Structures are given as C-alpha cells and as structure tokens.
Amino acid sequence: MAEPLKEARVVVREDECKGCGLCIAACPEEVLFEQKHLNRMGYHPAGYKGSGCSGCGYCFYQCPEPGAITVYKKGYVEEEAA
Amino acid sequence: MANALIKADSFYELYERKSGIQDVTHYCPGCGHGVLHKLIAEAIDDFGIRERTILISPVGCSVFAYYYFRVGNIQAAHGRAPAVSTGIKRVHPESIVISYQGDGDLAAIGGNHIIQAANRGENITVFFVNNAIYGMTGGQMAPTTLAGQKTTTSPYGRNVNSEGYPLKVCELLSSLEAPVYIERVALTDPKNTTKVRRAVRKALQNQIDNKGFSLVEVLSVCPSNWKMTPVQSKQWLVDNMIPQFPLGVFRDKTAEIPNRETIRNTFDQSGVREKLEIPANEKQVQYSLQPKMDFANPKLVIAGFGGQGVLILGLGIAQAAMQAGYNVSWLPSYGPEMRGGTANCNVNISRERVGSPLVTKPTVLIAMNLPSLEKFDSKVEANGLIIYDTSLINKQPTRQDVHVLGIPATQMADELGNTRIANMVILGAFIAYTAVLNKEVVFDALPNFIKRKNLLPLNESAIIRGMEYVLNKVTN
Numbered sequence: 001m002a003e004p005l006k007e008a009r010v011v012v013r014e015d016e017c018k019g020c021g022l023c024i025a026a027c028p029e030e031v032l033f034e035q036k037h038l039n040r041m042g043y044h045p046a047g048y049k050g051s052g053c054s055g056c057g058y059c060f061y062q063c064p065e066p067g068a069i070t071v072y073k074k075g076y077v078e079e080e081a082a
Numbered sequence: 083m084a085n086a087l088i089k090a091d092s093f094y095e096l097y098e099r100k101s102g103i104q105d106v107t108h109y110c111p112g113c114g115h116g117v118l119h120k121l122i123a124e125a126i127d128d129f130g131i132r133e134r135t136i137l138i139s140p141v142g143c144s145v146f147a148y149y150y151f152r153v154g155n156i157q158a159a160h161g162r163a164p165a166v167s168t169g170i171k172r173v174h175p176e177s178i179v180i181s182y183q184g185d186g187d188l189a190a191i192g193g194n195h196i197i198q199a200a201n202r203g204e205n206i207t208v209f210f211v212n213n214a215i216y217g218m219t220g221g222q223m224a225p226t227t228l229a230g231q232k233t234t235t236s237p238y239g240r241n242v243n244s245e246g247y248p249l250k251v252c253e254l255l256s257s258l259e260a261p262v263y264i265e266r267v268a269l270t271d272p273k274n275t276t277k278v279r280r281a282v283r284k285a286l287q288n289q290i291d292n293k294g295f296s297l298v299e300v301l302s303v304c305p306s307n308w309k310m311t312p313v314q315s316k317q318w319l320v321d322n323m324i325p326q327f328p329l330g331v332f333r334d335k336t337a338e339i340p341n342r343e344t345i346r347n348t349f350d351q352s353g354v355r356e357k358l359e360i361p362a363n364e365k366q367v368q369y370s371l372q373p374k375m376d377f378a379n380p381k382l383v384i385a386g387f388g389g390q391g392v393l394i395l396g397l398g399i400a401q402a403a404m405q406a407g408y409n410v411s412w413l414p415s416y417g418p419e420m421r422g423g424t425a426n427c428n429v430n431i432s433r434e435r436v437g438s439p440l441v442t443k444p445t446v447l448i449a450m451n452l453p454s455l456e457k458f459d460s461k462v463e464a465n466g467l468i469i470y471d472t473s474l475i476n477k478q479p480t481r482q483d484v485h486v487l488g489i490p491a492t493q494m495a496d497e498l499g500n501t502r503i504a505n506m507v508i509l510g511a512f513i514a515y516t517a518v519l520n521k522e523v524v525f526d527a528l529p530n531f532i533k534r535k536n537l538l539p540l541n542e543s544a545i546i547r548g549m550e551y552v553l554n555k556v557t558n
Contacts, residue, residue: 013105015105015106016106019109019111020305020311021112021312022112022312030173042105056272057087061120061121061271061272061279062117062480063111063116063117064114064117064119064120065107065110065116066093066107066123070088071086071087072085
C-alpha cells in the first residue's frame, strides 16, 4: 500500500502535448514551463518544475488534449488508479 | 476519480482514425473542442451514463468526435444532428443523446433543424461550439462571425450592412416556449471554464431527469484561423466575442419542471389496418401465388417520363403485393418536373423482410422510354427481366442474359381510348409474365391506388389486355 501523496503533482505526457501553452498561462503557482526540446510532433512540450503544484487542476481543464495532463492531488493514493 | 484529474474513461485509450500517432486528437494546438470534449467525457463518467450515451457528431472540425468518445456514436449529415438526435431519442428514450455541433453546422446549414428541435422541446442535450468562423474549411465567414471581423471571405471585415449581424443562437432560441435550459458560456480562463463545466453537467442532468431541451453555447477559440497563439486567442475571445455574445443564462426552467419518468412510446398495431383500410390478414391466404423461380422476391426499377404513371405503377404493384401478404417497399425518385421529366421508382417485393428500399440491381426493369432503358439496362441482374414499351422505344435491349419482354403498351392503351393507362397494360404484362401477383389480388388492390373510381373498369381492361398480350405471345 503506497503512502498518500504529501504534495500535489502534475504529470505532462510530453508526446501528447501540442505546446499550446495554455496550461502554462493558467498555472497560478507558475510551476509549468515550456521545455526547450521538441517532442515527436515537433512541439515544445510543457514541463513541470518538479515542486510547488497545488493540485488546483487549472492546467487540466485548460489543456485540450484528453491525456496530456494528469493532476494528482495531495492525499492521492497510487492504488486508486489501478 | 477521487483526488486526481485523469483522462476520462469515456475517451478511448487510442484513437483509431489513422495509423501512426493514435494517442492525440486531430485538433489544432489550443483548440476549444478538446477542452469541451474533456468536460463532457468527465460528466459522462461521473453520471455513470456511458453505456447509454449516444453522441451525434456533426460536420466540421469535430466531425471525428466518434473516434474519441467511448460511447454510442453516429455522425450526421451537415446540420442535421438535432433531427438525428430526435429520432434516436424517441426510439430509445432511455438513451442520453448529445448533439455536438459547431457554428457552421448549427447556425448556418442546420439553422432550421435546431430551431425545430428546440421548438418541439426534444429531450436532448445540445452542445454548440461557437468560434465565430468556419474552422474546418479554412477560416471563412460564419453566421456567427463578429461585426468587423476579418475572415478569408470577409477580408475587409464583416460588414453588417451587406453580411448582416452575428447570429445569436441563444437569444433566438430563448424566444421559444419549449426549451428548458439555454446558457452561453466561454472557454477562457479557469473561472469561466468552471462555468462551462457546470453548464455541461446541468444540460446532461436535465436530460437524465427527462426535463426537456437543453442547449449550451460554448464560445471557443480557433487559434489557427484567427491567426493567433492559443494564449492570445483566449484574450481576443474575452475582448471581442463576449461583448457581441454576452454570457449568461437565457432560459432556465429546470427548477419548475419536475423530474419525469422515461416514457417509452409503445406502438400498438391493432386497429392500424382498419385505419388504413388494409384488408385483414385472413384475406391474404386466399391468393395462391406461385411466382416463377427467377422472380420469387423481385426487386423492381420502374422508369419513364413524368406523366406516364411510372410512380403509380410502382405504387400499384407494391400495394397489390402488400395485400397479397408480401413485404414491400416503394421508393419514388423524380425530378422537379411534373410532366416531361424523368421519373423512376424502386419497388421491393419479398417474402423476407425488406432491408433497404433502394434497388441498385433490379431483377425486373420496366422501361417506359428510351433514356430509362439506356440508363438501367446494364444494371439488371442476370436472369432478370426487362419489360419495355415498344411503341416508344425503337431499340432492343442489349442484354443477352436476361428475359426481355417488349410490349407496345402506349399503343394498346391508345386503342383502349386513353394513352395514360399504358402503365396498367404493363402491370398486366408484368403479372402474367412473372406470376408474382395474379389478376384477383391486383383487382382487389386497384381501388386502393386509383383515386377516380369511375376509371376502375378502364384500368381493369388495360390490365387484362396486358395479360392477354403476354399469354398469347407465350402460347404462340
């Protein structure tokens, strides 16, 4: 049994990101950024700075791609997804 | 999913539209469709309605929605999603029917469809994505294009004096009595997106509760055709679209309409035959019909000039066959001309159920003029039958692998005193040649498709003449 998450976390699936930048613009904590490298479609994917996510979900609801962004909120337990 | 925002189960894991990359949509970067798709899919998950949801995809950028949503899917002709939704909802009232449409689809070509569906108060949910432009075709002016907005077809900006004003669908539909819920929302910042999410859920909940027609207009960006970055386009929407398309609730009768049970319309067949004056089943067994083998379940194309009575001939054959106990269909096809144009109809006669009313490969072709013979001659099934009017067609059918019956029907009709009953001469020839029907059933059916009863004896003699012609020909 995994421990509940102590801090919220956002995961960007870089291959599904079209680099529109809406998540970055919407993030109130400014923890998302445009990465320098290109993904398989030729876009600069969004990335997470690694800490500071509040789990608000703004990025999730700004992102037009169904699977590109996942937000795990504080207290999330890994097994729930299985 | 508690405590996490994850791709909804109501999306497919992979989108099988094309080989190659299958985990991303076809939408442009920043497109509003994707966000609305997510909000709808999330609501379908949360309400537990995936197994009974049927999404109608439109024509437009969202035409491929059926590749994304793991629900029942139908793609409708341009603008017709409300009509398709109506049909599905009425046949399957327990289903949750979503009409997903863009502004070209809903407000332009489908303008009347949405008005009529809303006016009937269909218990459906409509999501109307308005981005003030034709997206799929490359950024032309839409009915919803803003005053002054430049598009490829309004390069100087939309001039309201010549192109009119942006069409306000919510305002228009809220003038109707029947709609239950109409709201305009905008996919902009997180705050407004939350309102979109709430509206999506409300519009679906209304349908679940059988309250009636709900429409959510979603103002949405089109960065590609607006020629801006996605972030700029959101600001442009706020600065330019919202002033001309004010956000808000235009109709909300949700609270005053009680939740209703799903009512399934059951169709009771009893009494229908009497209403339509169709003889009772018992009579059908009286006709003993033994069609020749090639014509056991014939498919007919009947073609000629408008005015020759080709449609009534098909109707008569279908009517008689129906009274004889066959399953039948009759599908007319004719030009706008009443006289002189070409007309044809498709008739299916079968002991089995009739699948499609369309006849592409006829077993029987009845050609009453030369263009019809030339047009359909090659389509007749091998061992089929071509009946043609030799008084009007001075050419033989070219086919060697079919039965051919030439009959001077128009001339024979003229001899009977009325050229317009050539069709009945041919009817007689058809039944005599194929034995699909006999004289008794046709005469019984005659009053059901010949309106002027004083003409019944003339029609009967024409049918008899046609039969005699074939029987004499066969005996000689």
